[in-house]
Amino acid sequence: VSFAVAPGTTTAIIGSTGSGKSTLISLLPRLYDATSGEVLVDGVPVTDLARAELTEAVALVPQKPYLFSGTVRENMQFGAPDASDERIWAALETAQAADFVRARTTGKGEAAASGLDSRLSQGGTDVSGGQRQRLSIARALVAEPRILVFDDSFSALDVTTDARLRAALDRAAAGVTRIVVAQRVATITDADQIIVLDEGRVVGRGTHAELLADNQTYREIVDSQLTAEDVA
Ligand SMILES: Nc1ncnc2c1ncn2[C@@H]1O[C@H](COP(=O)(O)OP(=O)(O)OP(=O)(O)O)[C@@H](O)[C@H]1O
Ligand SMILES: [Mg+2]
Structure with missing residues (x-):
């Protein structure tokens, strides 16, 4: 596997x-290290970067979002402990999560809390899969990294929310480098480059149009998902 990301x-x-x-993108924030070869950020091997430098550079939204028992605010501040409510709300807006957080109330009587003060249960079992994904995306945005990595973060969202979230990301995170693992071809047709993986190897690299024209594996994925009209 060898490729560069501008x-x-x-x-x-x-x-x-x-x-x-997932294995491939895990190498960037060093959830694993490569057994051979190397992963560079701005020309520096990730293994040479201090943990804090790496955390500042890269935020990864994992395939299985992790939320812990605590308030929404505490969950959002995970990668940026001093993030203001304003910054958190902006990230929630971009992640299409602001509406349901605003409407959330937990506890009763004295313990009642709403919005950013509302509480999430361990693992976020009291929110839907799509809401969990959006909270996890918002958390990554709050950290304001230079590189954002999404591992299949859009699959639990309906097509409309997916499109709205990506448009909001284009505005809010313009200039941020994005690496997006996706199941849905429609999510990635406008990517600058698409890497096609098969059994741990890169079998294709190019834009949607280029791969469509000359890559068998990509065509098979597309054919299994899109109607002829969509492809056109
Ligand atoms: N912790 C692990 N220990 C051993 N093998 C693993 C581990 N995690 C993944 N694998 C294996 O590595 C290969 C790649 O897994 P990976 O999770 O990166 O795939 P993926 O492309 O992300 O799949 P998916 O689309 O299902 O998320 C698979 O064969 C998997 O069984
Ligand atoms: Mg995976």
Whole structure:
């Protein structure tokens, strides 16, 4: 596997289940280290960066979002302990999560709390899968990294919310480098480059149009998802 990502661009990673998408992006925030070869950020091997430098540079939204028992605010401040409510609300707006957070109330009587003060249960079992994904995206945005990595973060969202969230991201995180693992081709057709993975190897690289024209694996993925009209 070898590829470069230019600053401020969007790189999509697509491939069948088990092809190595999550493993690949895990190398960036060092959830794993490469057993051979290297991963560089701004020319520096990630293994040479201090933990704090790496956290500042990269925020990853994991495939299985992790929320802990605490308030929405505490969950949002995970990567940026001093983030203001204003910054948190802006991130929630971008992540299409502001409306349901605003409407949330937990506890009764004295313990009643709403909005950012409302409480989330361990693992976020009291919110839907799509809400959990959006909170997890908002948390990554609050950290204001230079590189945002999304591992299949849009699959639990309906098509309209997915599109709205990506448009909001274009505005709020313009200039931020994005790496997006996606199942849905429609989510990534406008990416600057698409990397096609198969059994842990890169089998294709290019734009949607380029891959459509000459990549068998990509075509098969597209054919399984889009109607002829969508492709056109
Ligand atoms: N902790 C682990 N220990 C051993 N093998 C693993 C581990 N995690 C993943 N694998 C294996 O590595 C390969 C790649 O897995 P990975 O999770 O990166 O795939 P993926 O492309 O993200 O799949 P999906 O689309 O289902 O999320 C698979 O064969 C998987 O079984
Ligand atoms: Mg995965």
